[in-house]
Amino acid sequence: MNKKRDIFQYNDSTIKTCDDVQCTNTDIPKYQCADVFRFGNFETKIRNEIQFAEYIPNVNYYIFENQYIEEVLDSINNNENILFVGYPGTGKSSLVLYLASVCKVPIVQIQSSGEMSEVDIIGGFQNISGNMVWVDGLIPFALKNGFWILIDEINMVLPEILARLHSVLDDRRHLDLREINQVIKVTEKTIIFATMNPYDVGTKPLSASLWSRFHIVVPFDYLSFDNEVKLLIEKVNCSKEDAECIVSIANLCRDAYRKNEMSKVVDTRMVLACGKKVKSFEFLKNDSKQHIKRAFHTTILSKLSYEDQSIVNCILTAKGIC
Numbered sequence: 388m389n390k391k392r393d394i395f396q397y398n399d400s401t402i403k404t405c406d407d408v409q410c411t412n413t414d415i416p417k418y419q420c421a422d423v424f425r426f427g428n429f430e431t432k433i434r435n436e437i438q439f440a441e442y443i444p445n446v447n448y449y450i451f452e453n454q455y456i457e458e459v460l461d462s463i464n465n466n467e468n469i470l471f472v473g474y475p476g477t478g479k480s481s482l483v484l485y486l487a488s489v490c491k492v493p494i495v496q497i498q499s500s501g502e503m504s505e506v507d508i509i510g511g512f513q514n515i516s517g518n519m520v521w522v523d524g525l526i527p528f529a530l531k532n533g534f535w536i537l538i539d540e541i542n543m544v545l546p547e548i549l550a551r552l553h554s555v556l557d558d559r560r561h562l563d564l565r566e567i568n569q570v571i572k573v574t575e576k577t578i579i580f581a582t583m584n585p586y587d588v589g590t591k592p593l594s595a596s597l598w599s600r601f602h603i604v605v606p607f608d609y610l611s612f613d614n615e616v617k618l619l620i621e622k623v624n625c626s627k628e629d630a631e632c633i634v635s636i637a638n639l640c641r642d643a644y645r646k647n648e649m650s651k652v653v654d655t656r657m658v659l660a661c662g663k664k665v666k667s668f669e670f671l672k673n674d675s676k677q678h679i680k681r682a683f684h685t686t687i688l689s690k691l692s693y694e695d696q697s698i699v700n701c702i703l704t705a706k707g708i709c
């Protein structure tokens with residue numbers, strides 16, 4: 388007899404929350420009792436892992452605007468490695484954390500930086516009560532337990548660490564812990580996601596051998612005007628009028644960045660911080676939008692070079708914020 392499946396289904400590309408899920412039990416988040424998460428023509432199994440619950444992120448809000456979500460789900464189902472490429476704050480990491488959250492999968496998120504050592508990622512011997520004992524790094528820990536792995540800013544990872552990840556990402560599907568003569572297999576439970584921003588300071592181009600080890604590469608850009616406005620309203624409770632004003636300024640700054648007139652991009656993270664501050668300074672609201680000007684200073688302007696600041700100031704003046 389066919390068991391009826393519960394489906395956590397997304398039908399379009401607008402804002403989705405767990406309230407969209409069809410389920411009769413009102414005590415628990417609705418997607419917890421669904422069997423699959425569906426987007427468009429593709430669905431993926433909800434794992435509902437009970438063990439390691441503390442490694443399951445709790446991200447219940449994501450705006451699906453990227454046109455390649457179906458490809459991502461297909462790759463997840465086929466155990467393929469997925470690389471997300473795009474400007475900062477375009478929602479790359481959040482997408483992975485959201486999917487891990489709805490699919491109830493434990494995940495380790497590796498925030499790469501030049502300082503991150505092989506011991507952190509792969510493992511190393513540590514002196515424990517006078518004995519040198521091998522301690523697994525994040526990747527062996529995740530592989531042994533069937534976690535998903537998210538390597539953020541993979542183009543900042545040291546080359547010696549990347550070299551050890553080659554066998555994890557390619558057809559060999561294993562990590563060779565040569566220090567302790569152990570080989571760890573990548574099981575079908577583990578999916579490897581990575582993100583990179585090719586334009587950021589401190590990043591290096593990814594080697595051709597690493598590019599080719601990612602089965603799909605998904606480009607990311609900023610949300611459309613309407614969706615970024617929605618994000619501000621939903622996430623930081625901005626008024627529609629203020630949200631529209633902030634996003635239109637951010638978009639003008641992004642145009643200037645794309646034309647190489649600014650050296651730093653105004654990303655969604657900054658926009659959200661600004662929206663939150665605008666809310667706090669709402670009491671200053673007047674004809675010249677003092678509350679927005681005040682919020683812009685600490686959340687956006689102060690993060691930019693003097694040259695960039697003068698361009699943003701011109702944009703603010705043109706928008707009647709002075």
Ligand SMILES: Nc1ncnc2c1ncn2[C@@H]1O[C@H](COP(=O)(O)OP(=O)(O)OP(=O)(O)O)[C@@H](O)[C@H]1O
Pocket residue numbers: 448449450451452473474475476477478479480481482539582583584610618655656659
């Ligand atoms: N599509 C989206 N839906 C919901 N929130 C989003 C979306 N895009 C961006 N955000 C929000 O913007 C902020 C930045 O997103 P995120 O950290 O995922 O960006 P990123 O592309 O990984 O940036 P970076 O390259 O700097 O790591 C987060 O607060 C996130 O919640």
Ligand SMILES: [Mg+2]
Pocket residue numbers: 479480481539582
């Ligand atoms: Mg990120």
